[in-house]
Amino acid sequence: MAAVSSMSKMYGLCFHAVRQTAGLKAYRLLQRRGFRVSVLQLQQTFDSSLEKPQFPGASAEFVDQLEFIQPNVISGIPVYRVMDRQGNIINPSQDPQLSKETVLNFYQKMTMLNTMDRILYESQRQGRISFYMTNYGEEGTHIGSAAALDPNDLVFGQYREAGVLMYRGFPLDHFMAQCYANADDLGKGRQMPVHYGCKDLNFVTISSPLATQIPQAAGSAYAVKRENTNRAVICYFGEGAASEGDAHAGFNFSATLECPLIFFCRNNGYAISTPTNEQYRGDGIAARGPGYGMLSIRVDGNDVFAVYNATKEARRRAVAENQPFLIEAMTYRIGHHSTSDDSSAYRSVDEVNYWDKQDHPISRLRHYMTARGWWSEDDERSWRKQSRKTVMEAFERAERRLKPNPELLFTDVYQEMIPSLNKQRESLWRHVQQYKEHYPLDLYEK
Amino acid sequence: MAAAARLFIRGANSKLSIAPGSLGTTLLKLSPNCSSRTKTQRRHAAHFTFQPDPVPSQYGPTQKMNLFQSITSALDNTLASDPTAVIFGEDVAFGGVFRCTVGLRDKYGKDRVFNTPLCEQGIVGFGIGVAVAGATAIAEIQFADYIFPAFDQIVNEAAKYRYRSGNMFDCGNLTIRAPWGCVGHGSLYHSQSPEAFFAHCPGLKIVIPRSPIQAKGLLLSCIADKNPCIFFEPKILYRAAVEQVPEDPYTIPLSQAEILQEGSDVTLVAWGTQIHVLKEVASMAQEKLGVSCEVIDLQTILPWDIETVCKSVVKTGRLLISHEAPVTGGFASEISSTVQEECFLNLEAPISRVCGYDTPFPHIFEPFYIPDKWKCFEAIKKMINY
Numbered sequence: 001m002a003a004v005s006s007m008s009k010m011y012g013l014c015f016h017a018v019r020q021t022a023g024l025k026a027y028r029l030l031q032r033r034g035f036r037v038s039v040l041q042l043q044q045t046f047d048s049s050l051e052k053p054q055f056p057g058a059s060a061e062f063v064d065q066l067e068f069i070q071p072n073v074i075s076g077i078p079v080y081r082v083m084d085r086q087g088n089i090i091n092p093s094q095d096p097q098l099s100k101e102t103v104l105n106f107y108q109k110m111t112m113l114n115t116m117d118r119i120l121y122e123s124q125r126q127g128r129i130s131f132y133m134t135n136y137g138e139e140g141t142h143i144g145s146a147a148a149l150d151p152n153d154l155v156f157g158q159y160r161e162a163g164v165l166m167y168r169g170f171p172l173d174h175f176m177a178q179c180y181a182n183a184d185d186l187g188k189g190r191q192m193p194v195h196y197g198c199k200d201l202n203f204v205t206i207s208s209p210l211a212t213q214i215p216q217a218a219g220s221a222y223a224v225k226r227e228n229t230n231r232a233v234i235c236y237f238g239e240g241a242a243s244e245g246d247a248h249a250g251f252n253f254s255a256t257l258e259c260p261l262i263f264f265c266r267n268n269g270y271a272i273s274t275p276t277n278e279q280y281r282g283d284g285i286a287a288r289g290p291g292y293g294m295l296s297i298r299v300d301g302n303d304v305f306a307v308y309n310a311t312k313e314a315r316r317r318a319v320a321e322n323q324p325f326l327i328e329a330m331t332y333r334i335g336h337h338s339t340s341d342d343s344s345a346y347r348s349v350d351e352v353n354y355w356d357k358q359d360h361p362i363s364r365l366r367h368y369m370t371a372r373g374w375w376s377e378d379d380e381r382s383w384r385k386q387s388r389k390t391v392m393e394a395f396e397r398a399e400r401r402l403k404p405n406p407e408l409l410f411t412d413v414y415q416e417m418i419p420s421l422n423k424q425r426e427s428l429w430r431h432v433q434q435y436k437e438h439y440p441l442d443l444y445e446k
Numbered sequence: 447m448a449a450a451a452r453l454f455i456r457g458a459n460s461k462l463s464i465a466p467g468s469l470g471t472t473l474l475k476l477s478p479n480c481s482s483r484t485k486t487q488r489r490h491a492a493h494f495t496f497q498p499d500p501v502p503s504q505y506g507p508t509q510k511m512n513l514f515q516s517i518t519s520a521l522d523n524t525l526a527s528d529p530t531a532v533i534f535g536e537d538v539a540f541g542g543v544f545r546c547t548v549g550l551r552d553k554y555g556k557d558r559v560f561n562t563p564l565c566e567q568g569i570v571g572f573g574i575g576v577a578v579a580g581a582t583a584i585a586e587i588q589f590a591d592y593i594f595p596a597f598d599q600i601v602n603e604a605a606k607y608r609y610r611s612g613n614m615f616d617c618g619n620l621t622i623r624a625p626w627g628c629v630g631h632g633s634l635y636h637s638q639s640p641e642a643f644f645a646h647c648p649g650l651k652i653v654i655p656r657s658p659i660q661a662k663g664l665l666l667s668c669i670a671d672k673n674p675c676i677f678f679e680p681k682i683l684y685r686a687a688v689e690q691v692p693e694d695p696y697t698i699p700l701s702q703a704e705i706l707q708e709g710s711d712v713t714l715v716a717w718g719t720q721i722h723v724l725k726e727v728a729s730m731a732q733e734k735l736g737v738s739c740e741v742i743d744l745q746t747i748l749p750w751d752i753e754t755v756c757k758s759v760v761k762t763g764r765l766l767i768s769h770e771a772p773v774t775g776g777f778a779s780e781i782s783s784t785v786q787e788e789c790f791l792n793l794e795a796p797i798s799r800v801c802g803y804d805t806p807f808p809h810i811f812e813p814f815y816i817p818d819k820w821k822c823f824e825a826i827k828k829m830i831n832y
Contacts, residue, residue: 214571
């Protein structure tokens with residue numbers, strides 16, 4: 001790109017400098033040549049008798065020893081946690097001391113999500129829906145972070161954040177409607193399952209291309225900052241998506257443009273089959289934050305209180321100080337990547353079992369609750385039965401519902417219908433009238 | 447400063463030397479044994495003559511403006527009337543490499559006119575986010591040639607935002623502007639016309655003005671339009687095109703092609719700079735061949751005004767489409783295909799496309815590459831004699 005600026009300097013300067021030199025002040029001339037001019041630099045005297053570096057690009061001291069900075073991957077950024085793996089609080093000052101009602105709600109949302117995942121995964125296996133992605137093992141990252149936000153905060157997700165929507169109150173019927181792409185789908189049946197969105201709950205509709213939401217989140221945060229309404233934006237992505245160019249773009253923009261934004265990385269160990277040691281060589285995602293000038297933290301993603309505390313503080317400061325925060329939540333993807341994946345092809349059952357049995361966000365929170373006498377075996381049994389019943393009822397309703405009217409194939413391409421598309425629509429209808437027995441019209445609303 | 451001057455002199459003729467002048471400016475001094483008149487040094491004149499439109503009377507007082515000033519005027523009007531509007535991109539803060547944003551940062555504030563890091567995918571992604579949050583986003587890509595890193599954000603995200611969300615979310619408030627088209631010496635990466643890549647993407651609008659009056663009106667329409675728009679600005683016209691442009695805001699409707707001159711024998715369709723070439727070709731055809739040409743400025747590439755073009759071809763029976771972009775897969779192929787579907791029996795001759803060759807845009811061979819008036823004239827001759 002250096003060639004560009006010299007090219008455009010040539011283009012610009014040949015015309016402008018030659019023709020208009022007389023009227024130009026030195027200040028504007030400096031600007032036009034692309035020097036980064038700040039008031040401070042204009043006032044800076046370039047005095048080479050001072051031994052400090054004068055470079056505009058970095059504020060640093062000189063050093064006369066040749067030494068490469070060693071990236072620290074053996075003992076990287078430490079993992080913040082509040083509970084141990086058995087759900088005991090380690091440092092009482094870190095216990096957010098949430099009410100019983102709040103904690104029960106956390107638990108019920110996480111388990112409801114888990115139940116919905118089991119039923120919808122099965123329904124894909126049975127051919128009832130075309131595709132599904134579970135959230136097994138990552139429920140803590142969703143509920144802990146969602147609980148720390150304001151309901152008005154804007155959420156950009158990737159595809160494994162259904163718990164955030166669930167926490168905000170997205171009804172089971174709507175989850176099901178989207179997965180079944182039936183006439184109740186808010187998205188009008190246009191996307192694959194799990195591509196949820198909800199305007200009322202400030203959850204931007206998911207799209208399949210990875211990491212595209214990251215620079216978008218920076219833009220929304222900038223706009224929200226200008227509105228001055230104390231809203232924040234949160235952007236979820238996995239450690240694999242963090243390799244995309246869009247992630248670099250989003251981090252850099254949010255820092256330079258001072259956006260009230262929380263980057264929440266779910267580092268769950270795998271991007272489909274690609275383990276983290278093939279995804280990056282540095283110290284995970286958290287270590288990249290300082291490279292962008294961003295405050296960063298690594299947390300235990302399976303500890304819902306750690307996630308909650310970190311997100312809460314990040315949100316408070318992001319809004320108060322107009323700067324982005326990076327939270328890397330370490331967790332483990334217990335399920336397959338999706339219904340199109342069989343992870344036994346690239347990881348051992350033992351590894352998966354360890355996480356399922358020894359370090360699961362739901363179990364850890366349950367231990368915390370039972371230790372306080374807030375939850376009993378009976379409560380567990382009746383809740384499991386009730387949540388399963390609720391999910392099954394929503395499931396059956398969604399199964400029976402018709403698909404949306406095929407007219408909706410053609411709308412919302414633009415805000416308005418355009419003539420050429422209208423002609424195509426009419427042509428489809430004529431065709432379907434003629435060949436109606438070959439089209440599944442009975443499944444769709446009229 | 448001397449270093450910067452040396453930078454652009456590097457590689458140039460060694461007979462030239464620099465003499466520092468006052469206020470840090472530099473003057474090029476030719477040494478005595480170097481003639482400025484030798485054939486090898488004289489650069490090729492422009493391949494067109496800009497033909498200004500008459501002064502519009504319906505939009506209020508006008509002011510003499512060139513193309514980049516008419517853009518500035520449109521942006522100024524927008525920032526004044528829409529408090530959410532923000533303009534961003536590489537180097538826009540100091541006024542932009544083509545001076546389209548001069549004065550706007552001082553007038554409206556650094557939170558509204560600001561530089562971004564050097565990253566096109568970030569510029570467009572960020573712009574989408576601004577638009578999704580409900581603010582008016584005007585993103586500048588420094589040259590259309592550099593829009594490709596943003597292709598995913600434009601095609602997979604911006605264009606599909608409304609459709610995929612069931613109309614819950616959209617980025618209709620996004621407008622992307624980029625300098626476009628040949629400039630005499632731009633070569634591969636400062637001359638491209640990439641409209642065809644985006645024409646294949648439902649959900650986008652693509653607009654290309656031919657002049658300052660058109661540019662301001664069309665840009666304001668793009669900004670007001672509730673769909674993501676790409677606005678390509680013919681860079682060769684930034685200084686060369688001067689018209690009396692209304693100071694107040696006004697809009698020119700999108701997706702309405704304009705018939706610049708009526709004719710009966712051949713329909714000529716183009717957009718941007720090439721309109722001025724075709725206007726000259728129309729005169730040549732009338733004068734030398736007695737052929738009456740109907741010249742149509744398409745203006746909006748997507749969605750394009752099929753009706754106006756087809757109506758014209760029904761009348762004339764002959765169609766010539768011309769653009770700088772390479773002929774294969776260029777937008778002329780879409781127009782040609784649709785017109786032969788709609789007007790097959792009206793055609794007196796095959797539809798003619800006079801376009802760039804299927805090569806990258808060359809530097810020194812530009813005079814041979816571009817679809818100049820002689821190539822267009824010859825194509826008309828062939829159609830008339832078919």
